[in-house]
Amino acid sequence: MLLCILLPEDAPALEPLAAALIESAPRVALDPPRVWLDVRGLDAAVVHTAVRDRLAALGVRARYGAGLRPVTAAAAARIAADERLACGEAGGERAYLAPHPLDVLGLEDPLLGWLADVGITTCGELAAVAREAVEVRFGAEAVQWWRLARGDDERRLFMPVPPEQPNASIDFVDYVVTDPERLIFTTNALLGGICEQMRERGTHARRLLLRLPLANGSVWERTLKTARPTADRAAWLRLARALLERLTVPDAVAGVAVQVESTEAAASVQGDLFDTGFATASAVETAVARLLEDQGDVVLEPVVSGHPLVEQRGEYRPLTMREALQRGSAPVAEPVGLTLQLLPEPRPITVESVQRRDHVAPVRYRDGQWRALVHAAGPDRVSGGQWDATYAREYFRAVTAAGTLVWIFRDAGRDRWYLHGWWD
Amino acid sequence: MSAAALHELRQALERRFPDALPLGRGLAPAVGTGIPALDLMLPGAGLARGRLTTWSPGGGATAALRTVVEAAARRGERSAWVDGACALSADFWRSGPLLVRPSTEREALVSTEELLRSGGFAVVVLTGAGPAAGREAVRLSRAARAGGAGFVLVTEESAVTHLRIASRIRPDGYRWRRDPFGEPIEVVAVEIEVEASSLGWSGRTSFELPVRTHHARSSPEPQLTDRRGAPRPKVRGFTVPWPRGGR
Numbered sequence: 307m308l309l310c311i312l313l314p315e316d317a318p319a320l321e322p323l324a325a326a327l328i329e330s331a332p333r334v335a336l337d338p339p340r341v342w343l344d345v346r347g348l349d350a351a352v353v354h355t356a357v358r359d360r361l362a363a364l365g366v367r368a369r370y371g372a373g374l375r376p377v378t379a380a381a382a383a384r385i386a387a388d389e390r391l392a393c394g395e396a397g398g399e400r401a402y403l404a405p406h407p408l409d410v411l412g413l414e415d416p417l418l419g420w421l422a423d424v425g426i427t428t429c430g431e432l433a434a435v436a437r438e439a440v441e442v443r444f445g446a447e448a449v450q451w452w453r454l455a456r457g458d459d460e461r462r463l464f465m466p467v468p469p470e471q472p473n474a475s476i477d478f479v480d481y482v483v484t485d486p487e488r489l490i491f492t493t494n495a496l497l498g499g500i501c502e503q504m505r506e507r508g509t510h511a512r513r514l515l516l517r518l519p520l521a522n523g524s525v526w527e528r529t530l531k532t533a534r535p536t537a538d539r540a541a542w543l544r545l546a547r548a549l550l551e552r553l554t555v556p557d558a559v560a561g562v563a564v565q566v567e568s569t570e571a572a573a574s575v576q577g578d579l580f581d582t583g584f585a586t587a588s589a590v591e592t593a594v595a596r597l598l599e600d601q602g603d604v605v606l607e608p609v610v611s612g613h614p615l616v617e618q619r620g621e622y623r624p625l626t627m628r629e630a631l632q633r634g635s636a637p638v639a640e641p642v643g644l645t646l647q648l649l650p651e652p653r654p655i656t657v658e659s660v661q662r663r664d665h666v667a668p669v670r671y672r673d674g675q676w677r678a679l680v681h682a683a684g685p686d687r688v689s690g691g692q693w694d695a696t697y698a699r700e701y702f703r704a705v706t707a708a709g710t711l712v713w714i715f716r717d718a719g720r721d722r723w724y725l726h727g728w729w730d
Numbered sequence: 731m732s733a734a735a736l737h738e739l740r741q742a743l744e745r746r747f748p749d750a751l752p753l754g755r756g757l758a759p760a761v762g763t764g765i766p767a768l769d770l771m772l773p774g775a776g777l778a779r780g781r782l783t784t785w786s787p788g789g790g791a792t793a794a795l796r797t798v799v800e801a802a803a804r805r806g807e808r809s810a811w812v813d814g815a816c817a818l819s820a821d822f823w824r825s826g827p828l829l830v831r832p833s834t835e836r837e838a839l840v841s842t843e844e845l846l847r848s849g850g851f852a853v854v855v856l857t858g859a860g861p862a863a864g865r866e867a868v869r870l871s872r873a874a875r876a877g878g879a880g881f882v883l884v885t886e887e888s889a890v891t892h893l894r895i896a897s898r899i900r901p902d903g904y905r906w907r908r909d910p911f912g913e914p915i916e917v918v919a920v921e922i923e924v925e926a927s928s929l930g931w932s933g934r935t936s937f938e939l940p941v942r943t944h945h946a947r948s949s950p951e952p953q954l955t956d957r958r959g960a961p962r963p964k965v966r967g968f969t970v971p972w973p974r975g976g977r
Contacts, residue, residue: 586850589733590808593848597830597841604832604841608820620820622831630828642797643940644790644920645822662913680901683914703917703943709899710788711917711941727819729917729941730792 307350308463309343310379311357312369312386326364330356335463340380344464345372354391362389375399377459381410381429399457404430411454420444429455472503475517475563482521482558486550489518489559493546494539496564501539504569510535513567514542516549522557533598534591534627535570545599587631594630605630614688615697616726617648644729646713652724655714668702668714673725681705685716701726733849737876761853761880764801765794767937768924772893777853777880781892782871784883787857789898790922791884792818793939795855798882799827807852810845814838815858822942835860839870846873846881853880864888895926904941917941 309331317323323341324334330353331343345353350372361368370391371382378394381403386392395402403410406429408418421444426432432440432455440452453459474496483489493516504511512535517527530545597604603624613619655673659666665685670678684702698718705711711729716722760776762769769775777783777798785791799809803826810828811818814835823829830845832838835858842856854874856863863870864887871890874881883891903921906914923936 586808586848588850589848590850592733593844593850594828596844601832601837601841604830604837606829606831607825608823608829610820616819622820642793642800642824643942644793644917645796645942646819647792647817648819650816681904681906681914683906683916705901705904707901709901709903711899711904711920730788730790 307345307348307372307374308376308379309345309350309353309357310371310373310376310383311341311343311361312371312380312383313339313341314367315339317366317368318364323361323364323366326360327357330360333464337463340383342376342379342463350393351391358389373399375457375459376461376463377411377454377457378402380412381406384410384412399459400430400433400455403455403457404428404433408432408451408455411451413451417444417448417451421448433457469507471566471569472500472507472511473563473565474499475561477519477561478559482560484558486553489550489553489562490543490547492562493550493564494543496562497539497542497546500564500566501537501542504537504566505572507569508572509569510537510572511542511566511569514546515563515565515567516546517563517565518555518559519561519563520555520557521560524556526553526555526559529567533595535572536595537572541595541599544596591627591631595627598627598630614690616646617652644711646727647730648727649725652715652726655723655725657714657716657723665700666716668704668723671714671723671725678707679704680707687718689718703729733847733877736849737847740876761798761807762801762805763794764797764804765937767935768794771924771933771935772926773928773931777882778892779852779880780875780878782867782874782881782883782888782890783893783895784867784885784888784891786886786894786896787884789896790920790939791897792857794897794922794924795857795882795884796827797939799853799855800824802852803827805852808850809853810851810855812838812842812845812854812856813858814856814860814863817858835862839863839866842881843870843873845877846870846879847877849877849879851877851879853882855882855884857884859883859885861887867891893926893928895924897922897924899923905938916943 317339320336320338320341324336327334327341327343331345331348333344335342343353343357354370354372358370367389369383369386370389371379371384371386371394372391373379373382373394374396375394378399382392382394385406407427408421408429411429421427421432426435432452435452437449437452440448476492476496512531514530515527516530517525519525528549530542530549532541532545594605605625606622607625609621609623611619611621653673655671657668657671659668667682667684668679670676682702682704685700687700689698690696696719699715700718701713701715703711703713712725713727714723714725717724760772760774760778762776763772785795799811802809808828810830812830812832814832816831830841832841838856838859839862842854845851845854863883863885867883867888867890870881870883899920899922904917905919907916907918909915919938919940921936921938923934925934926932
């Protein structure tokens with residue numbers, strides 16, 4: 307049941323009124339010049355009396371209507387005389403509204419006048435007209451009023467109250483704690499209850515707030531976050547343990563509180579049990595989640611740009627949990643070959659070279675020891691960097707006497723040689 | 731049943747029946763390498779699951795092992811590559827296997843153990859973990875056994891291994907594309923010779939793999955600045971003109 311309070315034009319500001327009304331009903335919505343009260347589960351007459359007395363004390367004389375739907379409650383408030391409560395009929399909204407003039411819906415000119423011109427003056431007369439006829443003659447806006455005249459009002463003035471997030475706490479009344487192991491023990495017990503609550507609700511937590519009230523009155527708090535939403539106590543305890551074992555606080559701990567900050571519905575992925583990739587997905591998810599939680603962004607994907615310098619061409623982008631699991635089972639088709647392995651930095655080397663047409667070609671190089679080159683293909687000239695550090699390199703792919711294909715280059719600007727990588 | 735519960739069950743059965751051979755272990759097929767010549771040579775036609783295989787670095791080891799992990803992904807299984815040295819060039823990595831690049835050698839070992847023990851991977855390869863990987867080989871092989879994954883450690887340090895593999899490339903094993911002067915200009919393919927040995931067994935084979943080179947944008951002269959595609963900087967909304975004689 308909804309209680310609609312229609313305030314007079316000279317009513318004071320709504321916010322102080324709402325503060326007074328919240329003592330009579332659990333939820334109040336402001337919709338000037340109306341105030342809505344959610345009286346579901348309460349006796350509307352009792353609430354009306356309390357509210358009327360409260361507003362009278364503030365010098366406000368309003369009109370009151372009650373109904374199951376907003377349209378009947380609002381119409382009842384308009385119809386009501388003085389401060390008495392008028393009630394729309396439950397289940398008979400259309401019949402209740404039918405004899406009343408259209409202005410009880412709040413309908414105004416020019417639409418009110420247009421309807422009157424064709425002889426429609428009451429809610430019942432408007433409700434009896436076909437929807438198409440209303441839409442064709444008076445436009446889409448008139449259809450909304452036509453719906454209200456039929457008592458068809460699905461507005462939700464009050465959203466459902468979300469359930470309280472799982473939480474648990476304990477206060478050390480007669481003593482304080484300074485030993486991290488005891489804190490971990492207590493946190494483990496609290497996490498057990500919270501994870502059980504989440505499993506019962508079918509939810510997984512994304513973040514947990516760990517609060518430690520201290521003996522000096524201050525509060526130490528940190529947010530725990532897993533790589534994937536979970537209701538697994540072991541996963542949350544691992545994070546809490548890692549935090550508490552390194553804990554440094556200014557005073558002894560007087561309590562522990564754990565609060566779920568955000569959750570999402572526990573989802574199960576459907577798949578083929580005989581598909582080896584699917585059958586082991588949960589084990590992989592657990593392992594990857596632990597890697598991400600313990601070591602940070604270590605599961606990566608290369609991103610290649612068009613930069614001429616190979617060492618600046620590639621970057622690694624961290625993968626999210628979902629991406630990592632998808633990448634792990636993606637098929638590939640082309641054969642793999644020997645690929646370039648790069649040194650962290652090009653390593654200076656000494657090179658002996660010979661003149662070959664318009665360039666010099668290396669014949670052996672010294673990188674700790676002399677290594678003879680049996681083949682040298684090149685040069686591949688790469689230059690650029692007009693707007694930052696310039697570079698001009700002559701790259702050679704050379705095979706050593708030991709059979710390794712190495713990548714060396716001559717810095718043409720400084721006339722120095724470097725070993726950049728090898729193929730393996 | 732979760733991997734941890736399965737692991738506990740296995741341990742309980744092994745304690746109760748110490749002489750029994752797990753049937754599933756014997757029947758589980760080896761991890762195919764994706765290289766027919768290598769599968770033909772190896773006992774069980776692939777890398778043994780739940781066992782440690784060491785592969786000496788160099789000589790095409792990376793290419794062969796990347797073929798192994800990609801072949802596993804292609805079969806619908808999961809595979810992982812732990813790049814302890816962060817040496818892989820981004821140009822040549824393809825989606826499929828899980829690529830893990832920890833920041834230290836110790837984290838590389840921890841990551842590998844975690845992946846091996848999970849029981850969700852057909853094959854895990856660890857490269858560039860240094861001498862520590864050899865020292866921790868026993869621990870890692872236990873993790874591989876618990877998870878049933880084929881584990882390949884690229885190192886020369888390990889003394890304990892189920893199968894030891896070494897590959898090499900002969901200097902004349904490269905197939906070149908040559909210019910009109912007969913000089914080599916591009917490597918096309920390479921022949922890799924592989925030797926494998928285990929307790930009371932050895933084998934050798936060779937196979938050819940292509941060589942991947944990135945598309946270098948070469949400039950005609952090293953002293954000339956190559957500005958093709960280089961963006962011109964903008965200063966307060968105006969585009970800076972090219973320097974005189976630049977293009």
